[in-house]
Amino acid sequence: xxxxxxxxxxxxxxxxxxxxxxxxxxxxxxxxxxxxxxxxxxxxxxxxxxxxxxxxxxxxxxxxxxxxxxxxxxxxxxxxxxxxxxxxxxxxxxxxxxxxxxxxxxxxxxxxxxxxxxxxxxxxxxxxxxxxxxxxxxxxxxxxxxxxxxxxxxxxxxxxxxxxxxxxxxxxxxxxxxxxxxxxxxxxxxxxxxxxxxxxxxxxxxxxxxxxxxxxxxxxxxxxxxxxxxxxxxxxxxxxxxxxxxxxxxxxxxxxxxxxxxxxxxxxxxxxxxxxxxxxxxxxxxxxxxxxxxxxxxxxxxxxxx
Amino acid sequence: xxxxxxxxxxxxxxxxxxxxxxxxxxxxxxxxxxxxxxxxxxxxxxxxxxxxxxxxxxxxxxxxxxxxxxxxxxxxxxxxxxxxxxxxxxxxxxxxxxxxxxxxxxxxxxxxxxxxxxxxxxxxxxxxxxxxxxxxxxxxxxxxxxxxxxxxxxxxxxxxxxxxxxxxxxxxxxxxxxxxxxxxxxxxxxxxxxxxxxxxxxxxxxxxxxxxxxxxxxxxxxxxxxxxxxxxxxxxxxxxxxxxxxxxxxxxxxxxxxxxxxxxxxxxxxxxxxxxxxxxxxxxxxxxxxxxxxxxxxxxxxxxxxxxxxxxxxxxxxxxxxxxxxxxxxxxxxxxxxxxxxxxx
Numbered sequence: 022x023x024x025x026x027x028x029x030x031x032x033x034x035x036x037x038x039x040x041x042x043x044x045x046x047x048x049x050x051x052x053x054x055x056x057x058x059x060x061x062x063x064x065x066x067x068x069x070x071x072x073x074x075x076x077x078x079x080x081x082x083x084x085x086x087x088x089x090x091x092x093x094x095x096x097x098x099x100x101x102x103x104x105x106x107x108x109x110x111x112x113x114x115x116x117x118x119x120x121x122x123x124x125x126x127x128x129x130x131x132x133x134x135x136x137x138x139x140x141x142x143x144x145x146x147x148x149x150x151x152x153x154x155x156x157x158x159x160x161x162x163x164x165x166x167x168x169x170x171x172x173x174x175x176x177x178x179x180x181x182x183x184x185x186x187x188x189x190x191x192x193x194x195x196x197x198x199x200x201x202x203x204x205x206x207x208x209x210x211x212x213x214x215x216x217x218x219x220x221x222x223x224x225x226x227x228x229x230x231x232x233x234x235x236x237x238x239x240x241x242x243x244x245x246x247x248x249x250x251x252x253x254x255x256x257x258x259x260x261x262x263x264x265x266x267x268x269x270x271x272x273x274x275x276x277x278x279x280x281x282x283x284x285x286x287x288x289x290x291x292x293x294x295x296x297x298x299x300x301x302x303x304x305x306x307x308x309x310x311x312x313x314x315x316x317x318x319x320x321x322x323x324x325x326x327x
Numbered sequence: 328x329x330x331x332x333x334x335x336x337x338x339x340x341x342x343x344x345x346x347x348x349x350x351x352x353x354x355x356x357x358x359x360x361x362x363x364x365x366x367x368x369x370x371x372x373x374x375x376x377x378x379x380x381x382x383x384x385x386x387x388x389x390x391x392x393x394x395x396x397x398x399x400x401x402x403x404x405x406x407x408x409x410x411x412x413x414x415x416x417x418x419x420x421x422x423x424x425x426x427x428x429x430x431x432x433x434x435x436x437x438x439x440x441x442x443x444x445x446x447x448x449x450x451x452x453x454x455x456x457x458x459x460x461x462x463x464x465x466x467x468x469x470x471x472x473x474x475x476x477x478x479x480x481x482x483x484x485x486x487x488x489x490x491x492x493x494x495x496x497x498x499x500x501x502x503x504x505x506x507x508x509x510x511x512x513x514x515x516x517x518x519x520x521x522x523x524x525x526x527x528x529x530x531x532x533x534x535x536x537x538x539x540x541x542x543x544x545x546x547x548x549x550x551x552x553x554x555x556x557x558x559x560x561x562x563x564x565x566x567x568x569x570x571x572x573x574x575x576x577x578x579x580x581x582x583x584x585x586x587x588x589x590x591x592x593x594x595x596x597x598x599x600x601x602x603x604x605x606x607x608x609x610x611x612x613x614x615x616x617x618x619x620x621x622x623x624x625x626x627x628x629x630x631x632x633x634x635x636x637x638x639x640x641x642x643x644x645x646x647x648x649x650x651x652x653x654x655x656x657x658x659x660x661x662x663x664x665x666x667x668x669x670x671x672x
Contacts, residue, residue: 222433229388229428230448230499231421240447244438319438320483 022316029312033305040301041090041294045083048293055099055288073099073291086294095295100287106295109280114299116186117264117276123196125261128203133250135204136211140246141238143216151208158205167198167271184273195272199265203257207250214246221245247318255311259304335404335507335539336362336385342397343377343384352611354380356563357399362507367533367540369554369571371547371586375608377563378543379429382509385541386420404506421448425500429512431492435484441495442480448502467502468495470535472528490521494528501532509541514549526553547590551575556644559583562609562619569645579639579647579661581624618650626651626659 055073056066070076074085089096095106139151174194175183182191218224219242227241264278277296284292315322343355355377362368370378383389385401387408401408403419411419420426428434436444445464449455455463468476471494484492493513500508510529514522526549533540542553550557550571557574559567559582567580578584585604595601606623609615615622621631630650639652651661 222428223436226434229420229426231417241436321485
């Protein structure tokens with residue numbers, strides 16, 4: 022197990038390294054530069070460029086950046102000139118993560134239950150209802166979902182606040198809007214995976230042992246059916262926790278999503294890189310956790326045990 | 328001597344079908360037989376003849392829907408299994424009747440330790456402590472020939488070999504000391520040395536525990552080695568029944584004869600072809616009116632296509648369902664001069 026984890030960690034570090042390198046050179050291929058505003062005089066722009074080290078050879082810039090990165094330093098933003106990228110991430114990530122965790126808890130718990138109920142009642146009305154929810158969830162984009170929730174719960178019925186992020190009641194609508202898509206895909210995958218497991222021979226064995234249906238579902242089906250859900254959950258967790266531009270914009274939540282999208286528009290090299298590396302590390306970490314959890318859920322995956 | 332023993336299980340005119348998109352598949356058509364205490368009953372027939380469905384009917388393990396009973400009775404110790412509630416049938420499953428499935432590779436839950444899978448049989452059965460349950464599990468594992476049981480007990484199915492897994496399956500079927508075990512082709516997916524061990528094990532268990540066994544197979548070698556009595560199924564019907572000796576040495580149905588002929592023999596000369604039974608099994612969506620085997624039968628007569636054959640009782644045990652035994656039938660090497668004409672069963 023230790024060997025397996027070490028191998029995974031080394032692979033993860035290499036992945037992040039490759040990611041940084043590729044993104045570092047790619048951002049410089051984008052049209053435009055950070056300081057091209059018409060308001061800036063030529064001298065000011067040159068000063069700015071030399072202040073950020075853009076006048077040095079690109080390889081030197083690369084090694085400097087990598088050196089700083091090893092110390093966990095993402096550098097200064099080129100748009101919000103007095104703030105470091107670390108500071109901005111530190112300020113905004115907690116909001117995104119908080120919202121993301123709420124949305125995930127909602128999505129995974131309800132999604133799994135719906136999937137299991139649908140599979141147990143295959144072909145009946147309950148199954149149809151669950152599948153309908155899944156289809157609606159996957160086909161309605163989150164910004165429409167968010168707007169609908171705001172309209173009905175916030176404005177028409179006046180039950181919940183429409184925007185901002187100031188307390189528990191503020192979190193409900195954005196979390197629901199964000200959760201819906203994940204919920205739908207989790208329930209869809211769980212349903213089909215449960216159905217596949219249901220036709221396995223060992224379920225018949227379990228039945229031949231005289232076990233109750235409840236026991237068969239809980240002990241024999243769910244654990245074997247959960248693997249595909251875990252697979253999709255890795256990347257989903259990463260993207261949901263690091264914030265979504267649309268939901269955060271609709272609900273006026275001071276999360277990371279806005280900065281990520283803006284940084285590209287602004288040619289804010291340090292921000293693009295910082296955000297990408299942060300997101301990349303997070304994604305790699307989530308996948309690493311999923312890989313390790315595989316081993317917990319399925320003994321066949323455990324490698325080098327003993 | 329055998330005939331005096333009491334019946335533990337009796338199937339009477341069982342009909343079982345499946346609803347499919349193509350229509351109703353009549354998988355089991357009017358099957359009757361009985362299993363006696365302590366005997367090994369073989370059920371032979373080619374793939375798709377209804378052996379497995381019949382066996383699973385006994386524990387109502389066929390998926391319903393699409394499957395459904397079209398009639399008949401299954402009496403286990405005098406009680407009709409078909410009339411039981413789900414709760415009652417669950418007591419029979421695992422407790423009174425054990426079931427060994429065909430493929431040990433896929434029949435064990437890959438995410439559970441084998442020990443736990445054996446112990447699960449005791450769930451919901453009262454009067455045993457956790458310690459007793461574990462002792463029973465270890466004891467049964469030893470009994471089915473597993474060495475180093477403490478270690479095996481904690482292992483997962485993927486850590487065991489195929490033969491070992493089938494032993495675990497047999498252990499699961501045996502652990503609550505059932506009075507009947509149904510083995511659905513338990514050795515088809517194993518190699519011959521392991522097969523021999525498993526068959527010896529079953530014989531040994533019958534000796535020690537007095538368990539009745541239903542052995543479903545398409546391997547006549549297994550039948551010869553193991554079974555006291557045999558029924559031959561074809562097209563969802565029983566076509567011949569009798570003691571193993573009667574079936575092998577006094578074959579009375581052309582299908583059984585075809586099965587015997589198609590066995591590869593040690594003295595088959597090089598280049599000599601095996602003798603298959605020409606043709607394919609009947610379409611069970613619309614089974615033939617007459618004898619199901621008529622289309623493939625070398626002895627086929629006009630009557631065979633028109634009327635279902637009667638049952639001819641040849642000896643106490645031996646019966647066949649074939650028009651060749653009729654007194655009007657022309658002389659043939661199948662004809663046994665029935666002692667008495669049995670009623671249609």
